[in-house]
Amino acid sequence: MIHFLQVDKTYPDDIKALTKISCKIERGEFVFITGPSGAGKTTLLKLIIRAERQDRGEILVNKRNISRLKNSQVPLLRREIGFVFQDFKLLHNKSVYDNIALVLRAVGHNKKEIPKRVRHVLKTVGLEEWILQQTPLKLSGGEQQRVAIARALVNTPAIVLADEPTGNLDPELTVEIMNLLEKVNALGTTVVVATHNTGLVAQYQKRIIPLYRGALAA
Numbered sequence: 779m780i781h782f783l784q785v786d787k788t789y790p791d792d793i794k795a796l797t798k799i800s801c802k803i804e805r806g807e808f809v810f811i812t813g814p815s816g817a818g819k820t821t822l823l824k825l826i827i828r829a830e831r832q833d834r835g836e837i838l839v840n841k842r843n844i845s846r847l848k849n850s851q852v853p854l855l856r857r858e859i860g861f862v863f864q865d866f867k868l869l870h871n872k873s874v875y876d877n878i879a880l881v882l883r884a885v886g887h888n889k890k891e892i893p894k895r896v897r898h899v900l901k902t903v904g905l906e907e908w909i910l911q912q913t914p915l916k917l918s919g920g921e922q923q924r925v926a927i928a929r930a931l932v933n934t935p936a937i938v939l940a941d942e943p944t945g946n947l948d949p950e951l952t953v954e955i956m957n958l959l960e961k962v963n964a965l966g967t968t969v970v971v972a973t974h975n976t977g978l979v980a981q982y983q984k985r986i987i988p989l990y991r992g993a994l995a996a
Contacts, residue, residue, distance in 0.1 A: 779805040779937065779968050780826060785835035787821055787992075795821040796992045799835070803970060803987075805936075808963040810979050811972040813989035819972035822989070823939045826970075827859050828852045840936065857885055860930030864942035866922045868914040868929075874900075875910040878929045885933060899932045903958060920951035927958060931967075938962060940971045944978065956982060 780803040787796040796818045803809050811819045824830040825837055828844055837844050844855055868877050875896055882892045897907060903924040914922050923943060930938055940959065944952040956978065963969040973979065979986060988995040 779803055779807075779840060780970070781836075781838040782822075782825075783836040783838070785825065785832045785837060787818075787825065787830065787832050794992050796825075796832070796989075799989075799992075799994060801987050801994065803968065805968055806963070806966055808960065808969045808982075808984045809971070810982075810984050810986045811970060811989065812974065812976070812979055812986050813995065814974050816991070817974075817989040818992040819974075819989055820941055821992075823861070823941055823970070823972055826937075826939060827856055827861060853885075857933055858936045860933065860935040860938040862923075862926050862930045862938065862940040862943045864945040866914065866926045868922060868925060870913060870915050873911050873913060874917070874925050877914065877925060878932050881929055881932050895932055896928075899928045902931065902961075903928045919947055920954060923947065923951070923955055924958065927955070927962075931962065935967065937968045937970070940969070942973055943971065944973070944975065952978065 782799045782801050785796055785799040788794050799822065811822060813819055821830060825832055826839060828847065832845065839855065840858065847855060878896045878899065879892050882895060887895070896910070900907065900910065905921065905924050905928070909917065909921065914925065917925065943959070944955050947955060959969050959971065
């Protein structure tokens with residue numbers, strides 16, 4: 779499903795984010811990308827959605843070499859991938875409904891189908907319909923992260939990438955969000971979670987791709 783082949787990424791001022799990364803994530807897996815801050819976890823996720831371009835190597839997603847995609851084809855790639863951010867990245871001036879529905883509008887879904895899909899995905903993440911007309915700042919951190927996950931899922935992606943999805947949550951909410959991601963994975967979605975939380979990794983016992991200073995760690 780996701781295959782990195784000798785991938786390098788260097789930022790300006792010779793900051794080496796990733797060096798000779800080769801790894802593979804199979805369809806339907808739940809995988810942790812681990813490592814301390816600065817290890818290259820976020821860069822790796824950004825490369826998968828073509829928010830960044832590698833300097834060398836190849837990246838395959840669903841058997842397509844995304845390095846060779848034209849810019850006009852990148853939105854098609856991103857329709858297959860949901861992204862969950864640590865800081866939610868919700869639009870504070872929009873309702874919860876609009877935050878989720880915007881994804882469907884952007885890809886041209888039938889207008890009559892959008893309300894049904896939004897309500898269905900909200901139920902999937904365990905939220906009540908009354909939340910739909912609220913703005914994100916009126917919700918708790920856990921509720922905001924559930925909305926962010928709902929937004930990532932509403933287009934039924936094959937892959938969900940989560941960048942430190944529990945970094946701003948207390949331990950109880952962390953368990954709730956991780957259990958939700960396990961539920962998403964059980965439905966057949968490939969889930970990749972980047973985290974520096976070693977306790978979380980130990981608790982959930984998933985396959986690990988460890989990074990240290992941009993390289994695969996032993």
